Amino acid sequence: MTTEHPPQTSSSPHGPSTEDLRRRVAAAFPALRADLEALVRIPSVSAPAFDQDHVSASAVAVADLLRAAGMPDVQVLTATRPDGVVSRPAVVARRPAPEGAPTVLLYAHHDVQPPGKDEDWQSPPFEPTERDGRLYGRGAADDKAGVVAHLGALRVLADELAVGVTVFVEGEEEIGSPVFVDFLTAHRDLLAADVIVVADSTNWKVGVPALTTSLRGLVDCEVEVAVLDHAVHSGMYGGPVLDAPTLLARLIATLHDDAGEVAVAGLLRADEPAVDMPEEAFRADASVLEGVRLAGSGTLTGRMWTKPALSVIGIDATPVAQASNTIAPRARAKLSLRIPPGQEPAAAAAALRSHLEGHAPFGAHVTVTDGELGKAFRAPVDSAAMRTARQAFADAWGVEPVDIGVGGSIPFIADLLEVFPEAAILVTGVEDPDSRAHGPDESVHLAELQNVVLAETLLLARLGAPGALG
Template identity: 55%
Template sequence: MASSPSSLPDPVDAAVVDAVRNGIPAALGDLGDLVRIPGIAWPAFDQDELVRSAEAVAALAAGTGVFDSVRVVRAAIPGTDEVGQPAVLATRAAKNGRPTILLYAHHDVQPPGDDALWETPPFEPTVRDGRLYGRGAADDKAGVMAHIAALRAVSEAIGDDFDLGVALFIEGEEEYGSRSFGQFLSDNRDALRADAIVVADSGNWDSETPGLTVSLRGAVRFTLTVRTLDHASHSGMFGGAVPDSMMATIRLLDTLWDENGAVAVDGLLVRDAETPEYGEETLRDEAGLLPGVSPIGDGSILSRIWNKPTVTVTGIDATSVERASNTLAPQTSVVLSCRIAPGQDPQEAYDALQRHLRTNAPFGAEVTFSDEDLGSPFLVDTSGWAVELARAAMTDGYGKAPVDLGVGGSIPFIADLVETFPAAQILVTGVEDPHTRAHSPNESLHLDTFRNAVATEALLLARMNARTL
């Protein structure tokens, strides 16, 4: 942790930082226990593990001793007969005119992927070179434990009868699209109502420098299907005269980018905003770019990541190499994952992508669209008192002033939070650093970053407890 007890002149701050330091070993032990639970919301995986994960988080919340109520709750998925995955909701009422803060994280994790690509088992937490490895060790079980550890520290430093109101919402299906999120907010609006909301699901500038996320790209994801034949045909008998669907798909996909790899779709917007210095060497190190492979796009590197659209092919239905035959394929489907600039409406972006693909379909190929999933981008209002408190807490918790970050990824449910609680100030924080490899094999948490993140949140809570609205 960057700050020593004597470095903070306020006695409450010093006591909080001391409590954080003393509580880190237990917090990391509890985090390891959570990592061992493979709670994955995708239906192909054992859903009992997700229930076990929610129950474990609820027990940790109850164990802090600060909440009036701790429940495992589900909400309906609108438009279906299903209910969403189990979330944890814990609340305590504010007293004596103090504000209420809502702390969000999620306990579900991504599937591990290919186990052979992991250096250690994905659900066996392993410490190596100052990092904790395991699926969910960072995204986002570390976010869960940052909340729990910060609450423990505040309770120890100033007593569990503090005046700050706290709502803890630990979602169980963020990695699977937050399908019941909006309904959950509606069902529990009064319990979740807050003056400030901390979304602990983002990252930092580096392992030593905190980041406050002030912009997020939106997301447009859909399946594109290209058809050229009503049945498969012999590639030798008809090849050269008949366009197969794979050929048409490749030609069509190539129109989405210009010769530099920048997106070339009319109607997808670019945000004009300054970005910090960030060179190609840093990009290569953090992204794992192979020697000889050039970056794509134009403009500053961070503008490409934070403020410009992307189109990525994340899945394809086609004959595998193992099963390849001399056949003209009648139909090919691909999943396109697109990120859109802050400020763009996701429906407008989806419409622009559809127009482009229909207009550029080669050889008269038939194109159809399905399984669309749209998420809004987000820009933080940085003028509020909670943002000021958060920046000061980061400076003291890390020993370095925070950097305002844009993030290339998306957290679409933030738009639901803003719609439901328009007066609340949104603080997007996190425990990740550029080498976390969230969603990838060998995901890990930098231990010093975690310690500093817990100190930051504990200081924020203590200082909000001293604030009267």
């Protein structure tokens, strides 16, 4: 349900009006779109198997755009972990706050996911292409549109900015931000802020904005099932011993009950959300095939936002093309567990390990290797910064924003809170349910992106008003 919203006529008592800023954003948008297209053409995939020179080129391009937008202090920076791992290049641009004014940190990332197979795309992944009001290309939504949203607000407000602004554009979000904490620690003085805007989430739907108030956390692991010391002939020995892929399948089947609920003891459930979505909308957004029943119970938003979800995201077994008449001695799977706000990742990882080890089928040897841990996030919904953001989004779109959870994880938000515990964090986004981030035919809705730029412009203008943060 959405509510029509009469716009606030002025962004602040002494600043430009909402309609003036709307006109200025519209005038600036063609150039912003061109900048987005130029960024999309840079294949800045941060995964190790790809050429990292493109990530460096992307960082330089972002730095040049921020300098041209009037940011006086722009640097391309890295950090190094204690084990010697060096981060991908990030861009940090700073404009000091006027005396007594707050500083706002604007976050986005310039690295992207691998494109996958070219044949799965209707147009080349790194050649931006417009179709039906959407711009297609890898990174067009996630998250080079976030970079452009920040850039647009800076251009429109220019010397009228009444707050300090730091722009932080990370270069390794898509590989889990492995050096993020070290980067925050090394450059803490450059990044300190009163409000942090993370432009890396989604809106409710086209025409209805959202503020993300919760994110699930992440636990993953690999589980290996072993039954033999080596492969043996399936005709001579088959029967008394089951192959490892069969036993792995039986183990995986214990992770959910007959209704599809996660059946791992010790995992928490948070409260049901206040909003839900129609089943037909979910089925369309998730491309569920006709006849497939949905798993779990309760609201669909609760199943996606406030309950655990457990998926098999990879399996190692004998490939079909290399199959022979042998009993496979080992098989391995990678599991991805999303956990709701309130669940500690280490406790969830221990619960998952205990379940896997305690349900070994037919006495098979089960080995669990722990992987990534990411904390969940829950934001206060009535902070001064949140109220200001909610008004800005309502004025930009003309309808009230929806407070949403997101089933995915942004683990670095917990890191930001740990390093900057006094900062108010706002999670905004440029995506919508049709954006297909991480998949083929990723896209951004161009009219929605223009609204995002306006909303952020209004937010920055209003945060500069006296007493905006209480």
